[in-house]
Amino acid sequence: xxxxxxxxxxxxxxxxxxxxxxxxxxxxxxxxxxxxxxxxxxxxxxxxxxxxxxxxxxxxxxxxxxxxxxxxxxxxxxxxxxxxxxxxxxxxxxxxxxxxxxxxxxxxxxxxxxxxxxxxxxxxxxxxxxxxxxxxxxxxxxxxxxxxxxxxxxxxxxxxxxxxxxxxxxxxxxxxxxxxxxxxxxxxxxxxxxxxxxxxxxxxxxxxxxxxxxxxxxxxxxxxxxxxxxxxxxxxxxxxxxxxxxxxxxxxxxxxxxxxxxxxxxxxxxxxxxxxxxxxxxxxxxxxxxxxxxxxxxxxxxxxxxxxxxxxxxxxxxxxxxxxxxxxxxxxxxxxxxxxxxxxxxxxxxxxxxxxxxxxxxxxxxxxxxxxxxxxxxxxxxxxxxxxxxxxxxxxxxxxxxxxxxxxxxxxxxxxxxxxxxxxxxxxxxxxxxxxxx
Amino acid sequence: xxxxxxxxxxxxxxxxxxxxxxxxxxxxxxxxxxxxxxxxxxxxxxxxxxxxxxxxxxxxxxxxxxxxxxxxxxxxxxxxxxxxxxxxxxxxxxxxxxxxxxxxxxxxxxxxxxxxxxxxxxxxxxxxxxxxxxxxxxxxxxxxxxxxxxxxxxxxxxxxxxxxxxxxxxxxxxxxxxxxxxxxxxxxxxxxxxxxxxxxxxxxxxxxxxxxxxxxxxxxxxxxxxxxxxxxxxxxxxxxxxxxxxxxxxxxxxxxxxxxxxxxxxxxxxxxxxxxxxxxxxxxxxxxxxxxxxxxxxxx
Numbered sequence: 096x097x098x099x100x101x102x103x104x105x106x107x108x109x110x111x112x113x114x115x116x117x118x119x120x121x122x123x124x125x126x127x128x129x130x131x132x133x134x135x136x137x138x139x140x141x142x143x144x145x146x147x148x149x150x151x152x153x154x155x156x157x158x159x160x161x162x163x164x165x166x167x168x169x170x171x172x173x174x175x176x177x178x179x180x181x182x183x184x185x186x187x188x189x190x191x192x193x194x195x196x197x198x199x200x201x202x203x204x205x206x207x208x209x210x211x212x213x214x215x216x217x218x219x220x221x222x223x224x225x226x227x228x229x230x231x232x233x234x235x236x237x238x239x240x241x242x243x244x245x246x247x248x249x250x251x252x253x254x255x256x257x258x259x260x261x262x263x264x265x266x267x268x269x270x271x272x273x274x275x276x277x278x279x280x281x282x283x284x285x286x287x288x289x290x291x292x293x294x295x296x297x298x299x300x301x302x303x304x305x306x307x308x309x310x311x312x313x314x315x316x317x318x319x320x321x322x323x324x325x326x327x328x329x330x331x332x333x334x335x336x337x338x339x340x341x342x343x344x345x346x347x348x349x350x351x352x353x354x355x356x357x358x359x360x361x362x363x364x365x366x367x368x369x370x371x372x373x374x375x376x377x378x379x380x381x382x383x384x385x386x387x388x389x390x391x392x393x394x395x396x397x398x399x400x401x402x403x404x405x406x407x408x409x410x411x412x413x414x415x416x417x418x419x420x421x422x423x424x425x426x427x428x429x430x431x432x433x434x435x436x437x438x439x440x441x442x443x444x445x446x447x448x449x450x451x452x453x454x455x456x457x458x459x460x461x462x463x464x465x466x467x468x469x470x471x472x473x474x475x476x477x478x479x480x481x482x483x484x485x486x487x488x489x490x491x492x493x494x495x496x497x498x499x500x501x502x503x504x505x506x507x508x509x510x511x512x513x514x515x516x517x518x519x520x521x522x523x524x525x526x527x528x529x530x531x532x533x
Numbered sequence: 534x535x536x537x538x539x540x541x542x543x544x545x546x547x548x549x550x551x552x553x554x555x556x557x558x559x560x561x562x563x564x565x566x567x568x569x570x571x572x573x574x575x576x577x578x579x580x581x582x583x584x585x586x587x588x589x590x591x592x593x594x595x596x597x598x599x600x601x602x603x604x605x606x607x608x609x610x611x612x613x614x615x616x617x618x619x620x621x622x623x624x625x626x627x628x629x630x631x632x633x634x635x636x637x638x639x640x641x642x643x644x645x646x647x648x649x650x651x652x653x654x655x656x657x658x659x660x661x662x663x664x665x666x667x668x669x670x671x672x673x674x675x676x677x678x679x680x681x682x683x684x685x686x687x688x689x690x691x692x693x694x695x696x697x698x699x700x701x702x703x704x705x706x707x708x709x710x711x712x713x714x715x716x717x718x719x720x721x722x723x724x725x726x727x728x729x730x731x732x733x734x735x736x737x738x739x740x741x742x743x744x745x746x747x748x749x750x751x752x753x754x755x756x757x758x759x760x761x762x763x764x765x766x767x768x769x770x771x772x773x774x775x776x777x778x779x780x781x782x783x784x785x786x787x788x789x790x791x792x793x794x795x796x797x798x799x800x801x802x803x804x805x806x807x808x809x810x811x812x813x814x815x816x817x818x819x820x821x822x823x824x825x826x827x828x829x830x831x832x833x
Contacts, residue, residue, distance in 0.1 A: 105541035133809045172677045172692060177670045177722045184541045186720055198697045205699040313538050326554040331587045339586050346583070348551040348701075353537060377582040385537040389550035389583070402558050426697050440702050443558070500700045509706040511696040 103179070106312055109188040109203040111230075112213030113223035117244050121213065121282035121303075122176055122189055128289035129304060131178035173203040182308040197474040198426035200230055201514050205500075208312045209238040211303070216249045216279075220262040226459045228263070232270035233422065233476065233516065235496060237315050239275045242303060247281045251294040269462050271493070274310070278303050316386050321352035321360065321408030322490070322498050324442035325400060329391050344375055344391035345400060350442060350497035351490070352408055354392065355383040360406045362398060363488040363524060364415055369394040387497075403444030405488045405498075407524075413490045413498060414520020419481045420454075422492075423471070423503070423513045430470035431479070431513065439483055439515075441501040447484040448503065454478035478518075491519030542729055546579065549717035551701060552680055553583040556662055556715050557590050559705040563662035563715075567593040567620070569609035570780045571726055571737055572666030572718055577616060578733050579717060592619040594663065596651045598643035599626045600761060600782035608738040623654040641761075643782055652688040655712055662705070662713045670722045671810065680719050686710040723810045724803055731796045740777045741799065743792050748773045754787030779810045 110118045126132050176187040188203030204210055210231040214224050231239050241263055249255045256279045267275060278287055279295050280303060286292030289304045301309065329344035354360070358371045374381050375391040384390045392406065407413055425431050431450060439448035455464035456477040464478070471477045492499030503513035539547065556563050565580060567573045580589045593613050597606065613620035625643045628634035628650040636646060655663060669676045679695050681703045696704055707713055718726070730737060747770050748755040749762075755773060756762060762784045764770050775788035776799075793799045 103541050104538075105544050133806065135808045172695060174673075174676045175669045175720070176676065177720070179722075179724070184722075184725075202697045202699055206701070316538075318537055326551070327558045327584075329584070329587050333586075342586055344586075346554055348547060348554075375586075377585050387544070387547050388539070389547040389554070438706070440704065442702075443555075496700065500702060502699055502702045502704060504704055504706060509704065509708065511699070511704045514697070514699040 103182075103184050104312065105184045105186065106209065106307060106310070107186045107188070107207045108209040108211060108307065109190050109200070109207045110211045110213060111190050111200050111204070111227040112215075112244075113221065116213040116215050117282045118189055118213055121211075121242070121244065121280075121288065122187055124282045124285050124288045125187075125304060126176065126178050128285055129178060129180055173199045180304070180308060185307065197226070197230070197424065198514075200227065201234065201424050201426070204231060204234050204236055205514065207234075207236050208315050209240065209307070209310060210236045211240045211242050213282075214241060214243050214259060216243050216245045216255055216259065219259045222460055224263075225266065225462075228267070228272075229270065229457075229459050229462060229476075230424075232272050233424075235271065235493060237274065237312070238310050239272050240303065240306060241275065241277045242282075243277065243279050244282050246279045246286065246295070247284055251279075251292075253295075253297040256298075266462065276300065276306055278306065317351040317495050317497070318385060319352055320411035320413075320490070320495070321354050321358075321406070322350040322386075322413065322495065323347050323354065323360075323392065323406040324350055324444075324498070325402055325404045325406065326443045328401060342393070343397065344393050345406065346389075346391045347443065348389045349384060349386040351386050351495045352411075353383055353385045354390075354406075354408070356380075359409050360394070361409055361412070361524070362400055363405045363407055363413070364486050365398075365404070366524070367396075367398050368409075369396040369398060371395075403442075405442065407488070409526060412524040412526060413488050414522065415486050415488050415524050416520060417483050417486045418451075419483065419487060419489075420478065420518040421481060421501070421515045422457075422476060422478055422518070423515045425471040425473055425475050425477075425513050427505070427510055427512045428473050429505075429512075430472045431475075431477075432470050436506060437512065438504040438506060439481070439487075439501050440504060441487055441489065442498055444485075445504075446487065448481045451480040451482050454480060488524075489517050489520065492516035494519065542725065542732060545718075545721055545725055546582070546729070548701070548720065549579045550583045552703065552715060552717040553580055553664065555703050555705065556664060557584065560662040560713070562658065562660050563591045563664065564594040564621070564658070564660045565589075565591055566595070566663055566665045567609065567613065568595055568666075568780070569605045569612065569738055570666070571730065571741065572668065572721075574612070574735055574737060575718060575721070575726055575729050575733075576664065576666045577612065577618075578729075578735055581616070589616065589618055591664075592621055592658075594621045594623070594654060594658075594660070596647045596654065597622050597624045598647055598782050599624060600643050600784055602738070602740055602777075602780065602783050602786075604738045604740045605780060608736075612736075621654070621658065623650055623657075625650045628653060642785060644785065648688075655688070660712060661707055662715055664715045664717065666718050667716045668721050668723075668726075669719050678716060678719065680716055681705055682714040682716065683707070684712050684714060688712070690714075724800070727796060727800050727803060731800065737796075738780075740780070743774055743776050743794050743798075745772055746775055746788065747771070748775065748788060755790070756786070757783060757788060759783055 112118050174189045178185050190200040190203035212227045260277045280287045287302045325345045326347040329346045331339040331342050333339040361368050372395045373393040374384050436449050438445050455466050456468040457464050490498045499517045501515040502511050505512045625646045633653045634646040634649040679698045747758040749764050749768050776791045778789050793802050
């Protein structure tokens with residue numbers, strides 16, 4: 096049970112693997128063994144076991160929430176679970192592994208600190224394992240755990256564990272993942288999930304939960320380079336209250352770095368500079384604020400600023416351009432085509448975008464890129480060039496996940512059709528740009 | 534931990550504030566669903582944090598089933614007045630009288646009838662977005678809900694065809710007649726809600742705390758005896774010291790025996806609890822897929 100007297104850290108992770116790798120069983124096991132299941136949940140499990148499972152409790156039924164999923168024995172959509180130990184609170188995104196649901200994996204992984212990729216010890220590295228590892232790398236998830244599951248079915252063989260680890264280590268250097276752990280488990284029986292297994296004396300590392308409780312996540316948020324996309328202009332317009340009559344605040348969530356009262360900032364895209372007069376919050380003014388806090392900033396100058404503008408720190412300036420290069424994961428059945436117009440939502444603004452060219456498509460089996468494909472189909476990942484109707488103020492995704500990411504929205508249906516990750520800008524905004532006092 | 538680090542409540546709070554501001558900026562006619570229950574009490578505090586010193590730029594909407602706990606409605610009206618917010622109440626009995634909501638023969642529960650009443654209110658005021666206090670930890674079907682949950686022109690949820698939601702970039706675009714349900718508390722648990730109520734020193738309706746009430750035992754739960762739920766012949770009425778853990782209608786909300794008099798007591802009780810919050814709601818037990826079915830039709 097969570098310790099309610101002290102601040103507790105939050106870790107978000109997602110689980111991915113292919114059909115029958117045991118993802119849902121693993122999450123069920125984590126909840127069950129960490130005593131996060133309640134009696135009525137256990138009762139409901141037992142009820143469904145009587146109907147479908149011939150009397151044996153099926154831990155996967157805990158997470159397969161929709162009727163079609165129970166009927167087909169698969170997970171259709173991202174399911175979120177919550178549990179806590181005295182050390183941390185956890186948000187788990189259970190993301191389906193079928194090839195057609197890659198968009199859900201991207202959804203579940205985009206907000207994660209850590210990804211757990213499940214591998215069936217009997218099958219070793221399969222195409223789905225490579226895809227999931229690649230996506231974790233593409234999305235820049237800071238930490239990765241390869242959970243080699245069903246170790247009971249390979250006789251708890253250390254040789255098999257090492258063989259699979261070697262298979263991964265052959266392609267991991269091609270990817271951008273800094274922190275990788277390998278854990279041999281049996282989700283069905285609970286070995287090395289919460290409690291250490293006596294079947295694996297050769298394994299000296301932590302259990303899966305032990306690792307989730309201790310992995311260092313304090314530096315996962317970007318604290319370099321102040322970025323503040325203006326979400327909402329806060330103007331009380333209250334003529335009866337002298338203090339509020341002239342209040343003009345810029346409300347938003349800090350997307351990078353730290354801001355302090357008295358700090359010089361630049362407003363983009365205009366390039367005008369001003370100074371932070373006050374950082375207003377409901378709980379009173381504060382001297383400084385950091386990513387990802389939500390605050391209301393007042394500047395010393397009365398500038399024309401609206402939603403979609405960005406305040407940035409002068410010490411590290413972002414890029415500003417109308418011609419952009421990005422990697423996208425395509426998420427809908429109608430393929431991405433050159434020349435088509437979409438809405439592009441980035442931070443707090445939506446602009447129109449046209450796809451100028453499709454540069455390449457990544458082959459997730461080899462991680463090699465095929466140049467200039469005719470289109471990107473559902474679940475394809477590729478590089479594209481875009482032109483937008485208004486210059487975008489942005490960072491490369493590798494530098495900042497919040498100011499380097501966007502979604503594409505199809506006009507008419509309003510469907511979200513792509514997740515986009517911007518490549519670094521070719522040049523940053525110049526600091527002397529438009530430097531005059533008002 | 535360095536000093537530039539949010540604890541879990543700080544993280545949940547900033548995520549919810551960001552979502553509320555996105556709603557204010559992207560929708561023309563949003564509303565906040567406010568029942569006076571503990572989750573929507575947190576929503577209102579988050580709205581204050583998102584929009585002050587300005588007024589909260591959207592009205593509050595409540596569907597009154599006619600089976601509410603009276604303490605809840607009193608609290609609802611008082612809190613709305615405190616905030617200076619506009620409160621719109623639409624009643625199930627008016628919807629029944631107008632033929633918008635039609636009870637099945639012998640149907641006493643107003644749970645299902647809230648759906649057409651809510652959808653009629655959304656149509657009446659042309660709301661394009663309704664912010665609700667639902668949480669993913671409440672129930673299995675809710676675990677698959679998005680923050681921005683698209684509803685078609687019939688108010689329906691299609692769980693197989695949800696918009697992917699990536700990073701914190703939310704797609705709020707809807708066509709005329711369609712609307713969005715937005716759930717800023719998606720990632721909150723029951724414990725988080727009470728810890729936030731404690732941190733923010735928020736007032737909650739008195740029925741959350743221990744009190745004495747005549748109860749009858751039905752289907753494994755204690756239900757409050759009232760005019761609309763009189764005891765059946767030979768049914769034993771007992772005076773018990775109870776509180777509500779989750780508030781539904783007065784005819785279906787199971788009471789838990791509890792001496793918890795303060796928010797601290799409640800937090801200690803939840804930490805030791807062995808059943809989930811919704812374990813005390815008869816409406817969820819109707820079938821394995823009860824919540825999924827109601828949500829598809831346009832439930833909260």
